[in-house]
Amino acid sequence: MEYKLGFIGAGKMVNHIVSGLLKDHEMQEKILVTGRSLDKLEKFRADKQVEVSTDYNKLADCDIIINGVSSNQILSVFGEIKNHGKxxxxxxxxxxxxTIEEMETILGDRKIIRSMPNIAVSVQEGVMVMSANKRLIEADRQFTESVFGKIGTVAWVDESLMKYTPSLTGSSPTYGFLMIEAMADQAVSVGFSREQAYKLAAQAVIGAGKLVLETGTHPGVLKDQITTSGGSTIQGVMELENQGFRNSVIKAMKAVNEANKK
Known part of the structure; x- marks a missing residue:
């Protein structure tokens, strides 16, 4: 299928999304990255070899336009480019x-998607949670999934849940990084090399997630399969409970939710 993606801005998340898409070599000719700073765009292109431009008129060739600027600039940039796009x-x-409503005040009757990607899109294991206005039809959703499904899981939710999405999928890789780091630190303390400790801890976390996804088994059931009677794993679980592990995760998510009001 012939189509073109136009990105606005060359910041961190656009970098992650484009990096993930480019793992499919056919995507290179489909990507345009636009912005105001030619210097920043040239640096972006240096290791990706995609088309870049400071000319928003080029967005007229794009079937999907992804606005990747900061929240306080989103509406003004949409206002600047709305007459350049299809x-x-x-x-x-x-x-x-x-919000979608805020974007509609600028874009009018255009098809609008509000999305929250996470950093793992760069390795095609990310999550892109999306909500859309009423102008999207099923074919639009399928098209969106066919493109962004290349870099992870696409999930459609009601917009009322978008303010809670950062804590579940956007910020949560950080919790995983902290856990991997802590596991590796303890492993190093007993003699593992730093490199090996990080590798083994990261793979253990990947494996746990994959088991949940591929088996469809409740996480508690999988936990019970490891915690044999009188074994060492249940001792670790009891200590995590004593230290408030699950409650700490819940509180961290609530703190992120509190910081995202809409």
Whole structure:
């Protein structure tokens, strides 16, 4: 299928998304990255070899336009580029806290998607949670999934849940990184090399997630399969409970939710 993606901005999350898409070599000719700073765009292109431009008129060739600027710039940038893009293009925001209604005040009757990607899209294991306005039809959703499904899981939710998405999928890789780091630190203390400790801890976390996804088994059931009677694993679980592990995760998520009001 012939189509083109137009990105606005060359920041961190756009970098992660494009990096993931480019693992499919056919995507290179389908990507345009636009912005105001030619210097920043040239640095972006240096290791990706995608088309870059400071000319927003080039967005007229794009079927999907992804606005990757910061939340406080999203609306003004959409206002700046709305007359350059196709009327039937999909307009996507990846900024937290900007509602579809706010975007509609600028974009009018365009097809709008509000999305929250996470960092793992760069290795095609990410999550892109999306909500859309009423102008999208099923074919638009399928098209969106066919493109962004290349870099992870696409999940459609009601917009009322978008303010809670950062804590579940956006910020949560950080919790995983902290856990991997802690596991590796303890392993190093008993003699593992730093490199091996990080590798083994990361793979253990990947494996746990994959078991949940591929078996469809409740995490508690999988936990019970490891915690044999009188064994060492249940001792570790009891200590995690004593230290408030699950409650700490829940509180961390609530703190992120509190910081995302809409």
């Amino acid at each position: 009327k039937d293009a999909l307009y996507i925001s990846i900024a937290a806290g900007v």
